[in-house]
Amino acid sequence: xxxxxxxxxxxxxxxxxxxxxxxxxxxxxxxxxxxxxxxxxxxxxxxxxxxxxxxxxxxxxxxxxxxxxxxxxxxxxxxxxxxxxxxxxxxxxxxxxxxxxxxxxxxxxxxxxxxx
Amino acid sequence: xxxxxxxxxxxxxxxxxxxxxxxxxxxxxxxxxxxxxxxxxxxxxxxxxxxxxxxxxxxxxxxxxxxxxxxxxxxxxxxxxxxxxxxxxxxxxxxxxxxxxxxxxxxxxxxxxxxxxxxxxxxxxxxxxxxxxxxxxxxxxxxxxxxxxxxxxxxxxxxxxxxxxxxxxxx
Numbered sequence: 023x024x025x026x027x028x029x030x031x032x033x034x035x036x037x038x039x040x041x042x043x044x045x046x047x048x049x050x051x052x053x054x055x056x057x058x059x060x061x062x063x064x065x066x067x068x069x070x071x072x073x074x075x076x077x078x079x080x081x082x083x084x085x086x087x088x089x090x091x092x093x094x095x096x097x098x099x100x101x102x103x104x105x106x107x108x109x110x111x112x113x114x115x116x117x118x119x120x121x122x123x124x125x126x127x128x129x130x131x132x133x134x135x136x137x138x
Numbered sequence: 139x140x141x142x143x144x145x146x147x148x149x150x151x152x153x154x155x156x157x158x159x160x161x162x163x164x165x166x167x168x169x170x171x172x173x174x175x176x177x178x179x180x181x182x183x184x185x186x187x188x189x190x191x192x193x194x195x196x197x198x199x200x201x202x203x204x205x206x207x208x209x210x211x212x213x214x215x216x217x218x219x220x221x222x223x224x225x226x227x228x229x230x231x232x233x234x235x236x237x238x239x240x241x242x243x244x245x246x247x248x249x250x251x252x253x254x255x256x257x258x259x260x261x262x263x264x265x266x267x268x269x270x271x272x273x274x275x276x277x278x279x280x281x282x283x284x285x286x287x288x289x290x291x292x293x294x295x296x297x298x299x300x301x302x303x304x305x306x307x308x309x
Contacts, residue, residue: 026239026240026243026297029239029243030239030243030247031262031263033156033157033160033263034159034160034163034169035156036155036156036159036169036172036173036176037169037170037173040151040155040159040173040176040177041148041151041152041155043173043177044148044151044155044177044180045144045148047177047181048144048147048148048181048184049144052185
């Protein structure tokens with residue numbers, strides 16, 4: 023009668039056709055296989071990344087890029103097609119500011135000054 | 139082993155298939171998967187043959203096959219855990235025409251620490267000397283002997299009420 027010891031250390035016959043399969047596998051082009059460890063690491067990394075994207079607090083909305091006070095600057099009137107507000111004119115001769123006097127004009131687009 | 143051709147490689151496979159298959163089978167308990175692991179080990183060695191010395195080939199292919207078998211076993215256990223298959227009894231390999239070991243013996247073998255199991259089956263199934271086993275496992279010959287004895291003692295303890303296991307005093 024066969025004992026457990028005999029069965030445990032008995033040499034079993036491999037499945038038939040092993041040599042032929044080996045021969046054909048040798049002839050196949052080399053396969054690149056991804057190991058289980060790499061695959062598990064990849065899945066875990068994707069899961070962590072997804073969790074971070076979902077759970078991390080969102081950054082606050084960016085502040086208004088253009089401040090309205092900048093848009094109100096008179097230098098932008100012509101650029102934005104607004105009517106220009108009257109700007110006080112100053113004239114300098116050498117290092118000294120001289121006085122000017124505005125004269126009446128019949129054309130509203132034309133202003134006439136006289137240097138005093 | 140740069141100069142070796144495919145025909146010679148198949149010859150090496152033919153020579154080593156049976157003992158290697160038998161060692162790997164005690165890890166996986168599945169005939170087709172064990173044969174696949176043996177072939178995968180030979181394929182890997184084939185692609186790495188440029189860096190293998192002829193005198194070190196046997197140790198190299200056994201080491202590769204044992205590492206593959208250990209990894210597959212670990213993966214299978216993990217997948218069983220994930221898919222809750224562990225709750226079911228694992229069926230034995232139904233296609234096996236060879237004597238099927240009882241679940242108790244399989245469990246006792248599976249419960250052996252990997253380094254002890256390697257030494258035991260390389261000695262008992264591959265018929266390797268302690269020196270050859272030392273080359274495969276990377277430990278001293280003295281360690282091989284003590285591991286073999288510990289493996290047998292553990293198996294005997296597990297299976298005490300059942301049949302005996304080989305004499306631990308074998309040289």
